[in-house]
Amino acid sequence: MRILGLETSCDDTGVALYDSEKGLLAHALHSQIDTHADYGGVVPELASRDHIRKISPLVQTVMQQAGLSPRDLQGIAYTAGPGLPGALMVGAAFAKSLAMAWQLPSIGVHHMEGHLLAVMLEAEAPSFPFLALLVSGGHTQLVEVTALGCYKILGESIDDAVGEAFDKTAKLLGLGYPGGAALSRLAEEGDMKRFHFPRPMTDRPGLNFSFSGLKTCAVNTFAKHGIEARADIARAFQEAVIETLLIKSRRALDVTGLKTMVVAGGVGANKALRAALEKMLLERNGRVYFPRPEFCTDNGAMIAYVGCQRFLRGQSEDLAIKIYPRWVLDELR
Numbered sequence: 001m002r003i004l005g006l007e008t009s010c011d012d013t014g015v016a017l018y019d020s021e022k023g024l025l026a027h028a029l030h031s032q033i034d035t036h037a038d039y040g041g042v043v044p045e046l047a048s049r050d051h052i053r054k055i056s057p058l059v060q061t062v063m064q065q066a067g068l069s070p071r072d073l074q075g076i077a078y079t080a081g082p083g084l085p086g087a088l089m090v091g092a093a094f095a096k097s098l099a100m101a102w103q104l105p106s107i108g109v110h111h112m113e114g115h116l117l118a119v120m121l122e123a124e125a126p127s128f129p130f131l132a133l134l135v136s137g138g139h140t141q142l143v144e145v146t147a148l149g150c151y152k153i154l155g156e157s158i159d160d161a162v163g164e165a166f167d168k169t170a171k172l173l174g175l176g177y178p179g180g181a182a183l184s185r186l187a188e189e190g191d192m193k194r195f196h197f198p199r200p201m202t203d204r205p206g207l208n209f210s211f212s213g214l215k216t217c218a219v220n221t222f223a224k225h226g227i228e229a230r231a232d233i234a235r236a237f238q239e240a241v242i243e244t245l246l247i248k249s250r251r252a253l254d255v256t257g258l259k260t261m262v263v264a265g266g267v268g269a270n271k272a273l274r275a276a277l278e279k280m281l282l283e284r285n286g287r288v289y290f291p292r293p294e295f296c297t298d299n300g301a302m303i304a305y306v307g308c309q310r311f312l313r314g315q316s317e318d319l320a321i322k323i324y325p326r327w328v329l330d331e332l333r
């Protein structure tokens, strides 16, 4: 079965072709970072307009890369939520139009389910069940994954998502937007002993997170020490985030008895986080799996993959254009 996947939930237009036998056939991505950088955040209307411009040429690109024609496809998957309503509408309307023109079934995919299962695109993929640490620009969640569609949220952020905290701190330090990756590069030059930031909510039981205080801590330290302390602040911030994620992940592994972990979402590309988790799982005789960095951030491949799994199960939808901007993960079946 060959499936076309379309991702347009935020500021990346991602398109991919996935084959249930051969794996990923082709994928292409257009990032809108340059469009939004001057505004310091994603401008929804500009995002929608850019998806409209890019989606059709990207579909042509992947079809050519894979040497396929519409007749070679068995279905179309698109991100139906959560995300920006206008941006989701572009993907949904385009997917349903193609489905009608090419006479193919279509299905809406949950964006976070895409992130959770992106690791399945790798040669080294885990088997169910596993604990997933989902760390993106909009979400921070610990999820018990027992099968396709069986997701139990064990804990999540009560305020800022990790990626959001990275981006806000990066902006404060003059690293542009979105500055998560730049902040982590700067942190490598920083002195980890100079400042100590708190590990929020680790002194009480439970698996929820809070990251807005760390950002405030960075603001106060920056106000006191100024630009000269930039790298040390970046380091203290990153150390605090990673240790907090580590403490809660360890707790979640204890509670569930799971031995396998998966990291997903944009912050999953963070090298220091990957190294810390690898060390922790090794000590526990477990194993952690990561998607390649380009599939940690938003992409069409994860949507094509999940769509394919759902089509294989016999699921599909009619041609009505439906989006779910606030869809929650544990509503899935």
Ligand code: KG4
Binding pocket: 010, 135, 136, 137, 138, 139, 162, 163, 164, 166, 167, 178, 179, 180, 181, 184, 265, 266, 267, 268, 269, 270, 271, 296, 297, 298
């Ligand atoms: O999953 P994603 O592409 O988008 C959402 O669905 O939110 O995640 C983007 C987030 C941004 O906040 C970005 O700054 C962060 O992931 N990010 C990183 C790194 N690479 C991307 N944060 C820390 N370290 C990185 N290396």
Ligand code: ZN
Binding pocket: 111, 115, 136, 137, 265, 266, 297, 298
């Ligand atoms: Zn995402």
